[in-house]
Each structure stands twice: as C-alpha cells, then as structure tokens.
Amino acid sequence: MSNVAEQVKKIVVEHLGVEADKVVESASFIDDLGADSLDTVELVMAFEEAFGVEIPDDAAETIQSVGDAVKFIESKQG
C-alpha cells in the first residue's frame, strides 16, 4: 500500500470509528462504512488538512470510496 493509502485509511478509521480491515480500497464510505453525508464532508476536510491539498466541491462529490480518495490525492500530489 502506498503512503497516501496508509494515511487515508488511518483517517477513515479514526473518523468513522470502523475496524481497519474493513477499510479496503473498494469500500464505499456510505454503503460499506456507515458514513452519513455529513461524515463524507468531514472526511474530505480531514484529507485536505492532512495532505495539504484543496478538494473543490465538485471533486469532493466524486470521492465516494477509499480508493477514490487515494486516487484523487495522489493525482494532486503528482
């Protein structure tokens, strides 16, 4: 797992209070990890802070899963 993926996973575990082994790349925040829509907004804010990237609203809406988040952040860090 990449460094970004590790860190994303850690943030998701902390924020949603879910078990680490459930936080796989394909896991959807809402459908698989029990997040509500407000949680997803907060996750995006946490990613922005942790990685120092800005995630505009239209991009934030496409980030539905752990993998989406990792991909987006890696593309920004290029």
Added chain:
Amino acid sequence: MFNLEGKSALVTGATGGIGEAIARALHAQGATVTLSGTREAKLEALASDLGDRVHIKAANLSDRESVDALVPAAEEMMGGLDILVNNAGITRDNIFMRMKDEEWDQVLEVNLSATFRICRAAIKGMMKRRQGRIIGITSVVGVTGNAGQVNYSAAKAGMIGMSKSLAQEVASRKITVNTIAPGFISTAMTDELNEKQRESILGNVPAGRLGTADEIAGAAVYLASDEAAYVTGQTLHVNGGMAMI
C-alpha cells in the same frame, strides 16, 4: 452563567441599534468580537469604545464578493469563529400590488441570501471544532406577516426555515442554530414610524411599550452561551407579548 470568555463572535449590522447592543453584550460577557457593517467610521467608533478584544471588518451584504470575504477575515483576525450573529437587515416596504422587483430582490439578498452565504462560510470551521452558535435576527412579522412587508416577512420567514433545517444537519456536531424574533424595538428602524403608527402598534403590545435593543441582546447572550447547548432550531420571541406563538 453565560460566560463567553475565550469565545470569538462575528456580529453583522453592528452599526445598527440592535447589532451594537448585541456586540456590546457579547463583549461584556468576555467574547472577542468582530464588528461588521458598511459604515466604517461607525465601526471604528464602536471598536474604540469597546477597547480590547475587538476587530472590525466592513462588508456590504448586497455584494456577494464582500459577503464571501467576511467570515474568512473574521476567522483570521480572531483565530476562529464560535458565535455568528446574522443581524444585518433592511426593509423596503410597499403594498404588494406596488412592490417592485428591486424592492423584493434587495431585501431577499441582504436579509436571506447573505445570511445563507455567511452561514455556509462559517459552518466548516464550526464542524471542525465541534462547537458553534449561529443566531439569526428574524422578526415577529416573519411569523405573523405584516401588510406592506411581503418582501421583508418572506425573508424573515425564510431565515427561520433555513435555521431549522441547518439545525437538524449540524446538531450532532454540537452546533446550535436559532433565531430571535424581535417585536417592535426602539431603534433607527422604528424611529421612522409616525405617532399614529406608533400608537396603533402599542395598542397591540400587552407590555404597552416598545422593546429595547438590550432586551434583544440578552436573548442573544443566552443563545450564544454554553448553557443553551440543548436549545436548537428554535425561535425566541422577544416582543412584549404582541404575538404569543
């Protein structure tokens, strides 16, 4: 009780009668305040009167860029924002059949759309900090209606609906969203009334007098306090009994 030391507050319309009283009251309870309005000289005068723990940021709420710059500026000056008081408001009264598009648009823009945008800017930081108080100054006529004020009462009713919905969205993050609905309060806004209007209004106020800006400020201090943590989505009517809702 009602200690606001260490809290940061932004008050819009702080150059007006009610806004100044609210800003003074929050400050007196220990809060750091950012005063906003369009009249810079008035803002500066009030700030120098209050002394320390005061910042000013002028903003014209009918200009969207200026609206969007307000909360970030307040957060930067105070290091955060715990208490937001959306108090600025205007009237453009006319009977419905003569109401112009501009009169409708201006009132909705300043009283409702600016409130929405300011709340949206403030909520992010409040969510992060897991605390926040949003207080909107609406009006009794937002609930009862008032002939000659379709635009104003629509905007004020809109504030109430918006507050209730937002309150539901963010309650789990320890943020409360409430409104205060003043009745007739003695300020520049009500000084415009003539003697006859004043008498007919007082005929409908069981308390038999206009309210004071300080009586609105007291309600704001309460809603801003830790003691009011379990009060959200409510409208606190401060109107001398003119409408019991």
